[in-house]
C-alpha cells in the first residue's frame with residue numbers, strides 16, 4: 001500500500017490568509033453596507049506598464065506565426081533575459097555574477113520553496129522570527145523541522161532568530177550554529193532591512209561556519225537608502241556561501257504574470273559538489289522553463305522605458321507607504337518599516353494581541369491588515385499593513401484609523 005509524506009500532516013491546520021479571508025467575509029456578510037479597505041495581503045494593484053504590455057503583445061504575435069513560434073523554453077531561461085538580468089541587476093551594481101549563474105523561474109515563491117530539495121534532511125535551518133512562512137513550511141514538508149509545539153508556536157528543530165524592535169529588527173547570530181540560514185531583506189513582514197555592513201557580517205559568519213545563506217531579495221526595488229545592499233553579492237565572499245532569490249512580482253507587478261529567478265554561483269560548493277550543477281539538474285528534470293511570452297515581458301522591464309516605469313510603480317507604492325507610516329505615527333502609534341519596503345509594521349496599541357487588533361480594526365475602521373503573530377511568535381503584538389493598495393484607499397484607511 002502506498003504511503004504519504006507524513007510531514008504534511010505536521011503542518012498546523014489553517015493558513016494565515018485563509019483565516020483572514022474567512023473573518024472578512026463573515027464581517028462583510030453581517031455588514032453589507034460597510035466599505036472594507038484591504039491592506040492585508042501583499043499583492044500589487046497597479047496594472048502592468050506600457051513596455052511590458054507591448055512586449056507581451058509582440059511575443060503573442062510571434063507565437064502565432066510559424067516563423068517565430070517557440071516551443072519549450074530553455075530550462076534555465078532564455079539568454080536574452082539572463083543577459084539583461086546579469087547586466088542590470090548584477091554587473092551594474094559591481095557584482096561579479098555571470099548570466100549562466102542565473103536560473104529563470106516562475107517566481108520567488110516556487111524557488112524559495114523548492115530550493116530546500118538540494119539539502120539533506122538533517123540540516124538545521126535558521127529563520128528570522130517573524131518570517132515569510134514559505135521557508136518554514138517547505139522545510140516542514142521536507143522533514144527538516146521536527147515537531148510543532150502549538151503552545152510555543154515553534155518547530156522543535158528550527159532555530160528562530162527574533163527580529164523585533166528590541167534588536168532594531170537585526171537578527172543576531174544564534175547560539176547554536178545553523179547549517180542553512182534564510183534571510184530576507186528588505187523584509188516581509190517587518191518592512192525593515194539591514195545595512196550592507198550588517199549583511200557582510202552574515203556573509204563572513206556563513207563562510208567561517210560553513211553555512212549556506214538563502215537570500216530572498218524579492219523587495220530589492222524598494223530600497224531607498226544608500227547603505228543597503230541590493231544584492232548579497234555586493235558583499236565580499238558571498239559567492240561561496242549564498243544563493244539569491246529574486247522576483248518580478250513586486251517591482252514590475254508580475255504577481256499574476258509569474259516570473260522570478262535564482263542565482264547560484266558556480267563557486268558555491270559543498271564538499272566539492274557544485275550547487276549550481278545540482279540546481280541545473282533539478283531545473284532540467286522538474287521544470288520546463290518560464291513561458292517565452294513572459295520572459296519577453298521580463299526583458300522589457302530592463303529596457304530604459306521599462307526601468308523608468310518600474311521606478312514610477314515603486315514610487316507610487318512608496319508614497320502610499322509614507323502616507324500610512326506618517327498617518328500611523330500621527331495617530332500616536334509605534335511604527336517600523338515602510339522606508340525600504342512596501343510594508344509597515346506597527347506595534348499594536350494597549351498591549352492588544354495581533355488578532356485582537358485585527359478584529360478591532362476590522363470592526364471599528366473596516367480596515368484589514370495582517371496579524372503579526374501569523375508570521376511567527378515574535379510577531380505577536382505587531383500588525384502589518386501593506387502599501388500595495390491605491391493612494392485613495394491608503395489615505396482613507398488612515399483617516400479612519402486616526403479617528404478611532
Ligand SMILES: Cc1ncc(COP(=O)(O)O)c(C=O)c1O
Nearest residue numbers: 107108109132188218247249260
Ligand atoms: C519575501 C517574499 N518572497 C517571495 C515572495 C513571492 O514572490 P513571487 O510572486 O515571485 O512568487 C513573496 C511574496 O509575497 C515574498 O514576500
